[in-house]
Amino acid sequence: MPSTPLNLGILAHVDAGKTSLTERLLYEHGVIAALGSVDAGSTQTDSGELERERGITIRSAVASFRAGDRRVNLIDTPGHPDFIAEVERALAVLDAAVLVVSAVEGVQAQTRVLWRSLRRLGLPVLFFVNKIDRTGARTAGLVHELRSKLDADVIAVSAVRDPGTPAATARPDRSLDELHPLIAEETAAGRLHPVFFGSALTGEGVRELTAGLTTLLRPPPPGRTTSGLVFAVERAPGGEKIAYLRLFGGEVRERQRLRLTRPGGAVTGRVTGLSVPGTGERVLRAGGIARVRGLTGARVGDRLGDPPREAARQFSPPGLEALVEPRHPGQEAELHAALTGLADEDPLIRTRAAGAGRTSVLLYGAVQREVIADRLARDFGVEAVFGDVQPVYAERLIGTGHAERAFDKHRGNDFWATIGLRVEPGPRGSGLRYRHGAEWGAVPRAFHVATEEAVRRTLQQGLSGWEVLDCTVTVTRIGWKSPISTAADFRGLAPVVLLRALQRAGTRVHEPCHTVEVEVPADALSTVLGAMSALGAELSGSVPRADGWVITGVLPSRLVQDLARALPGLTHGEGALWSRPGPDRPVRGTPPVRARLDGDPLDREAYLRFLAAPSLTR
Template sequence: MEGFLISSVYSEVRNIGVFAHIDAGKTTTTEHMLQRSGSIRAAGSVDEGTTSTDSLDIERERGISVKAASASLIWKGTRFNLIDTPGHADFLAEVERTLGVMDGAVLIVSAAEGVQAQTEVLWQALRLLNVPTLIYVNKLDRIGASFERTLGDITRLLSPSALPVQRPLYGEDGAFTGTETLWAHASDSAAPAQNEDLAFRTAAAEKLAEFDEELLLRYVEGDIPDADEAASRIAEGTAASQVFPVCCGCSQRGVGIEELLDAMLAFLPTPAPKPDLAGIVFKVERDRAMGRAVWIRLYGGSLRNRDIVRMHGRESEEKIAQIRVLDGLKKIDTGEISAGDVAAVYGLSEAAIGDIIGDPALVPKTPQLAVPLLTARVLPETDTDYTRTAEALRELTDEDPLLGLAWMPELRELHVRMMGAIQLEVLGSTLRSRFGLNVDFGPPAVIYKETPAQLCEGRVAYLAPKPCWAIMHFTVEPGERGSGLVYRSLARADDILPSYQNEVRRRVPEALKQGLFGWQVTDLIVTLTYGQSHVWHTHPLDFVIATPMGIMNALASGGTKLLEPVLRFRISVPEANAGRVLSDLSRMRAEFDPPFAEGERFYIEGRIPAATSLDYAVELRSFTSGKGILTASFDGYQEAPPGTEASRRRVGVNPLDEAAYILSARGAL
């Protein structure tokens, strides 16, 4: 009954994601919000491994988050579902899966380090989805911390529409002592002095007037909104992603936490429910007591225990066994979930991350941020562990589809994809602690891609062994970089039935997973120009078999070029190390903007191939005695230099060997 009480009394629910670059204080901030709201008794420490949202052994040992953790709190009558996301770039996939289900975001920036590369990546993703965002400047007690400098970074690198709604307070010795809220009533005894109140309202009017013609006319005439109206208009501007309130504090000391919660309540919006049933699966996890839990964000409608549901695009139906919502860190059985809430749903054994319930048009699209750049072979401790390891990795791939498990039973090989070396270390730790498996990994290799070298044509006539009949003619041409696959059909319905053409459309992306060098083929336009089916002899499977043969025939006739992944980087080093770094960057084929100096630090920003810079972060820390900092994020693919040799073993039979491929596809091999 307690769960029903929670849902009914606290009808206003907001789902808030907490995002940050690693070490900006994200988990510590979440911990203190839970403590101040009464959800937990005492805030844990990241350094001591006692935080409540870091539950995995590897998280407590290393002091980093590797999984998105959920918790809820009640603040002044509103329930916030918080999702504490990982800050390290290796776990960007976890961040990506939570982005689309958020009503608002708190982006944390360290006042010591300022805006970092991962901060910019997260910011761009939040802007792509227009997620209302509040910025929190943390660690103001650190040596070298500066609210003004950090605010300058925010307006320069993130958005000029950032608006401070709090200001830091300092003691006589210059030490940070607390924060002051600027949107309170001027008559309030706890409010700032009148001139500071006017300065805040004037700054707010200036920002908001850029988007509001009526307010602009009032501002020109000297009519400045009072504190109430300013706060209301900031909330409207935040909801529209036109204004971004900036708060400040020191989470480790718990300073500024209540003010941050007040700002979240004042400025981050409550979601409007959609008219029809709509929801998305954004996380899959295993509960030791209950089994497989599917986390669903519901945008419209409701779900109840024993409801029969079918995921969009799937034929099978499943029954919901139980629905649990968050109460602090605990999951409570409510038996129901309403629009705007998130819940762990049990009984949906086939539901996968990204699956949609109800109307897909009512579910926001999530941008793809995480792109695995490395692949490595998994090496079980003994041959007898091979099958157990494969099964364990299949379960983990269910929870993180980007692991991209490649299982080759005929070669007894397992390969996984990853974002970086730390993710590989975490994967090994998970296999050991959760499944009792000790595994090693082969050396990580960069994941290349292929693209057509020129316009080419491919033909296939699948006419034997009988009965079969599928004739197709394709053109394949290079596309713009980053465009992926564009498919179109010019074939007439009289020549190839629409149902057969649909089979071709579905099969083309699969046929492009392995090109001439074994890598995925991308940035291309594939056109089915002509084809022929037979009224008696054709079976839909004929076009499934024939499509890869036609596609590979085209690629073989024109050839493919290798594409290599590129990173956007920022390096900060003492000026004494600048010459060495510039020389290293030239050797690694980096392209960079003119370097600049601030204080005694030297900064370089640009793009660098992943293949040449895999170990450079370690090398940089070594020769700078730990004073050099490299941050990097994925920035797309570019053509690899001529002469680059990179190929990988093909899985299955090559469609270019048509006889063997046909026999294999028909189950005769």
């Protein structure tokens, strides 16, 4: 029976050298015949043209090598903040991590953000201090910096000679040999973090790091029941979907039928192909990762069985939205299909038809927008034009409302259908609850389905054009006229009735917020507090820590990036920001309104013209 592999993440701030370290490890262990270069765009894990050109890692890549009797799966993760969700998903399938720090630049703000995420998961972490051969490289001072700025229990396990020169070397500190069993025990438990020095460019210190991977880290014991997580999805050259599955327990084989679950639903599929990276195996065993074919409905975040809680946790959706249209008329359908395909790879990039051949896309930031545009052109042959980016708001019900329309063409009902709907607010986080208060058998099933589909679609655009959150919709009345009524009558009438009910209940526009923690040096406290207050933050406290302060509060999600961009200038580059989704709050001042994309069911003439228009123009 093959030994359980170690799934290892390599993380770092931009330009610290994590992709170069990955290349060096693969080269040293015979996986690749020549070293790739980030500058030359020839790296193994940055396999996409766009990644090669930009010199940044965009999507998590998996490569594998064998060190002694241990197989190591390397997951090389993005370093750019726009792809932090990609990093978070990769962390969910790791057994341990190597956090790369530049010996020249030292601990950066993004280093601290990544460290915070690793600590939250309790993962064992090794440090690799890269670029010891660069001018300005530090050793002892950097170990102190790791302790003070990260509040990390670290121990240097290698010593450096001639740092900051091309002749720099790193060798094991033999005075620690007697302590090795204790260091290994504490490291595997995530309580102690050994620091290795070296240069990914020259290979110096990489052999010692490899020894640390095999002697200081160990995979967790496999689970007894079959469970796993889809943490990445890619497309083969022919368009076939390939899912990356991390298995926590059990086995998965070719021709096996799998059921994947996600919030609100499930998909099934048969495994038509399975390959375990770095091996010829066609069986995925507990602890391993495989590229799986045949799961055509799979999406990132799908669960197999009951994976560990942290692996299955949900991530907040992007807080920005942009409308996209093709540069060349006639490619509207191709654009929408391409964006839907990209959303399969990353479901947090939600898409929806936006009318007039446009598609709405949710985003994390400007770099991600550029990446999507480039992928649309390269992979799908569609040049896209992005409109202005705007924050994504939501609506919440103020009270309860009811409305109904009976079929009577002489009294303003343009549809052969009768519908009554009641709306009422639900508990936060409850989502949409759709209930049948009218007799199910009163109309054919297809009419019930059409009504529910229309209700769910309409709630994506409330009275101010934003999605209505956490509400209960009850069908109080439903009727039809045989044989005239069709499902289209119910799809057409339901939005009219629903919006009338929303009008009577009233809605208030809310803006999404993040709970933030900002670590700043002592002399920047008042400056940062003032900047946060000016951005509309609700401050909840400031606590002294080490050589600075930690400020906590709630900030509108649309302004988190503004704070992140301003923080280096306010703190001389020493500030660090952590954020996570927090409770939304009512918009202060005039609430923003988003243009409707459904013809406005409250405007009879405009709505009827919308329904009569060809589908591609809507």
